[in-house]
Amino acid sequence: MGFWVRKQVMRWVVAVIIIILGSDDGSEGCLEEEREALLRLKGAFSYPNGSSLPSWNNLNHYDCCTWEGVTCDTATHRVISLVLINRRAPELEHFKWSLNASYFLPFHQLQELDLSGNYLSGLFGEIRLDNLQTLYLEDNQLTEIHFSDDFHSRNSKTLELSSNYWEDGHAESNQLSLTSLTSLRTLSLYSNSLKGSLPQQGTFPCELFHSLKSLKYITLDESNFTGIASLSLFANHSKLQVFTISCSNNPNLKIETENPQFVPSFQLKIFSVSECTMNEGSNGRIVPSFLLHQHDLRVLQLVRLNLSGSFPNWAFTNNTKLNTLNVNHNFLTGPFKLKSTSKLLDMQYFQAFSNPINDEIPPHIGYVLPNLLSLNLSSSSLFGGFPASLSDMRQLNSLDLSNNNLSGYLPQEFGKGHNDLWFLKLSKNNLSGPCLAGGSNFTHLLSVDLSNNNFKGKVPDGIVKSSELRMLRLSANQLYGEIPSWIGNFKHLAYLILSQNSLSGPIPQSFCNLAELKYLDLSQNRFNGVSV
DSSP states (O other), X not given: OHHHHXXXXXXXXXXXXXXXXXXXXXXXXXXXXXXXXXHHHHHHHHTTTOOOOTTOXXXXXXXXXXXXXXXXXXXXOOEEEEEOTTOSOGGGTTSOEEEEGGGGTTOTTOOEEEOTTSOEEEXXXXXXXXXXXXXXXXXXXXXXXXXOTTOOOTTOOEEEOXXXXXXXXXXXXXXXXXXXXXXXXXEEOOSBOOEEESSSSSSSOHHHXXXXXXOOEEEOTTOEEEEEEEGGGGTTOTTOOEEEEEOTTOTTEEEESSSSOOOOSOOOSEEEEESOEESTTSXXXXXXXXXXXXXXXXXXXXXXSOEEEEOOTHHHHHOTTOOEEEOOSSEEESOOOOOTTOOOTTOOXXXXXXXXXXXXXXXXXXXXXXXXSEEEOOSSOOEEOOOGGGGGOTTOOEEEOOSSEEEEEOOTTTTOSSOOOOEEEOXXXXXXXXXSOTTOOOOSOSEEEOOSSEEEESOOGGGTTOXXXXXXXXXXXXXXXXXXXXXXXXXXXXXXXXXXXXXXXXXXXXXXXXXXXXXXXXXSSEEOSOOO
């Protein structure tokens, strides 16, 4: 939804600017040939008996530049944009239809064409659109595209083919030729049932990428490619800034970054590979070496790739503007180091759970990463103490250090002063002392899990002001004393687990106020008396 809203807002802004700039020329009307072409296009959208594009008519709206989805140049009166998102009549949803590209032949100045969300199964025909910059075909049901070599534009910047069911055919005409789109900046194939081989043969041969050296953004997520994709294909794509690929739908695709090794001419801002087989032929699957040459990364994601070797500490050193690091579900080991002499002020998301790091958390982590919003180092064989510098992360929303071997007391600084923690999970460690240090004052917590530790003392009152609390889990510790009555003030509390402690006394009557409570476990304690 966010993507669609942003795209619509940008188009609205552009339309307003066009109206303002052209408001003084006194021009009215649209070209007759283009009005007639739009009416023919309406007929195609309504075939065989639908009611698509009802505002397109000569009776009440003779000026086609005022028709919904149509934008004209105020000087030439020619159509420059057709945004026809979800314009196919709903009653025709299950009627398979294709669109002949010749319908767009009269629109010589067309710069943007958006046919998203129209149940379109095919687009074919011969057409030349030299001014076309963006072509959106996502969220259709494309199974065939029969573009000839005449369908190309030297000005094309964006080609969006996401969320389709396109399968390459056996005939030459079933292939989409992009080799003439030498100015293409963005190629998105996200969430497709695309079939073929990359890069050797099939729908997207390596020649395609060799030709499109102006590409800035490549998205191949959730498509059904097979074979071996060598990233050396892009070594000379000096403008490349974003490369993302997910193999969750195509386990037969293998990513190769080391054979052959290459020194890239590009500086990436985003590099994301997830759930792929990467560098299978290497001695253990290693982190891509070409990343050592990257110094402008904002997002680095290497998820579920079975990567081995040392933790990529160089990512912090080389990329001072890094915002997101996600290396979850790999086999990365220590050492885990951070330079104590510099701050990474742009870093907000740090995810490295499910790795055998087997090291201590750097004691100065809070100094180096003061603006983190989310930190997840769970299930990473971490040991040592809980760094006091974590208290310096004043904007931290989510902290998960569960399922490690951390020991010692929580520091006195933790939870004092201003903090924005929503989620706190420290379960399955060897932490001791009070659950929360004296004087802690959390106000925004939604979920707290401190279970399976060696915490001693009473149920901590450092959470009493977190009025929106949904879950409180303190089981399998050494807590004693009575359950405080203020727990009944958490009107949204759904899960309360205090089992396997030494709690005593009666059950507070205030528990009757927990109207949204779904799960309550007070077993294996020492309660006595009656509720009061």
